[in-house]
Amino acid sequence: MAGYVEMYRLGKTYDTPNGPAVIVEDFNLNMDKGEYVCLLGHSGCGKSTVLSMVAGLNDISNGGIVVANHEIDGPGPDRGVVFQSPCLMPWMTAIDNVLLGVDQVYPHGSKAQRRDIAGYYLTLVGLGSSLDKRAKDLSQGMQQRVGIARAFALKPKMLLLDEPFGMLDSLTRMELQEILLEILMRDKVTTLMITHDVDEALFMSDRVVIMTNGPRARVGKVLEIPFGRPRVRADVLDHPQYYDYRAEMIQFLEDQDHKKLKQDLQKRKAITESQPKEEGTVSL
Numbered sequence: 473m474a475g476y477v478e479m480y481r482l483g484k485t486y487d488t489p490n491g492p493a494v495i496v497e498d499f500n501l502n503m504d505k506g507e508y509v510c511l512l513g514h515s516g517c518g519k520s521t522v523l524s525m526v527a528g529l530n531d532i533s534n535g536g537i538v539v540a541n542h543e544i545d546g547p548g549p550d551r552g553v554v555f556q557s558p559c560l561m562p563w564m565t566a567i568d569n570v571l572l573g574v575d576q577v578y579p580h581g582s583k584a585q586r587r588d589i590a591g592y593y594l595t596l597v598g599l600g601s602s603l604d605k606r607a608k609d610l611s612q613g614m615q616q617r618v619g620i621a622r623a624f625a626l627k628p629k630m631l632l633l634d635e636p637f638g639m640l641d642s643l644t645r646m647e648l649q650e651i652l653l654e655i656l657m658r659d660k661v662t663t664l665m666i667t668h669d670v671d672e673a674l675f676m677s678d679r680v681v682i683m684t685n686g687p688r689a690r691v692g693k694v695l696e697i698p699f700g701r702p703r704v705r706a707d708v709l710d711h712p713q714y715y716d717y718r719a720e721m722i723q724f725l726e727d728q729d730h731k732k733l734k735q736d737l738q739k740r741k742a743i744t745e746s747q748p749k750e751e752g753t754v755s756l
């Protein structure tokens with residue numbers, strides 16, 4: 473069935489000094505409009521590769537991606553991206569950083585209207601009283617808030633989040649998770665988020681998609697998350713199925729670990745066996 477977002481037989485091959493490396497292969501995922509999907513998987517499996525292809529920042533080697541009936545062939549303001557580190561212009565104020573994007577998306581709006589939009593989203597993320605502070609004078613958590621406001625202010629069709637809370641302390645992280653969900657309740661933007669945190673994925677998403685280990689990583693497991701919205705952390709943690717879902721996700725990741733360990737051992741054995749034996753060595 474067609475989705476609002478469609479990733480069809482998506483593949484990525486990187487050229488490396490040792491030849492082409494097929495990192496992602498046959499990755500299929502459809503998302504509904506307004507859906508929140510978390511992408512999980514072991515480090516290096518290809519999560520950022522998938523997200524950066526959706527963002528249009530990384531060429532697609534095979535297959536295709538469609539967002540709102542538009543085939544992706546480069547970056548565009550219809551997709552707002554937030555990385556682990558927000559990459560702000562340090563000498564510019566919070567509001568000017570957000571305006572950089574807003575000015576491009578609303579070129580015909582008046583200066584006051586554009587400032588209102590930027591100020592509105594900065595206020596939603598809790599920075600209403602810091603609009604004119606320079607980015608370099610903001611804490612890491614405040615900078616990440618600017619990054620989130622900047623992405624929403626573009627009124628994107630899709631939000632792409634690559635471990636957006638990865639560098640934050642746990643209190644700021646929980647606060648920003650809740651702020652993000654609150655804004656999403658209003659704006660209903662289709663969201664794909666990478667995380668390493670099983671609990672974060674359970675709290676935030678409608679579906680969790682876990683990738684297999686690379687090379688040739690693809691969708692390995694999909695979990696529909698039944699918790700209602702608006703999400704209340706205490707209710708989610710009290711849900712009778714919370715720990716079942718958590719255990720199922722961890723089990724899948726552990727199974728992938730075992731497979732990788734086995735593959736690594738086989739590779740090492742093949743390398744050892746292909747090496748010429750030195751004279752005098754004894755095979756055991």
Ligand SMILES: Nc1ncnc2c1ncn2[C@@H]1O[C@H](COP(=O)(O)OP(=O)(O)OP(=O)(O)O)[C@@H](O)[C@H]1O
Pocket residue numbers: 486487488493495513514515516517518519520521522686
């Ligand atoms: N430009 C590139 N050229 C060659 N190989 C690359 C390139 N970018 C990424 N890779 C390789 O592709 C694989 C997947 O990388 P990617 O960053 O997508 O993984 P990830 O799942 O997001 O990892 P992490 O969770 O550690 O951020 C890794 O082995 C990485 O070394």
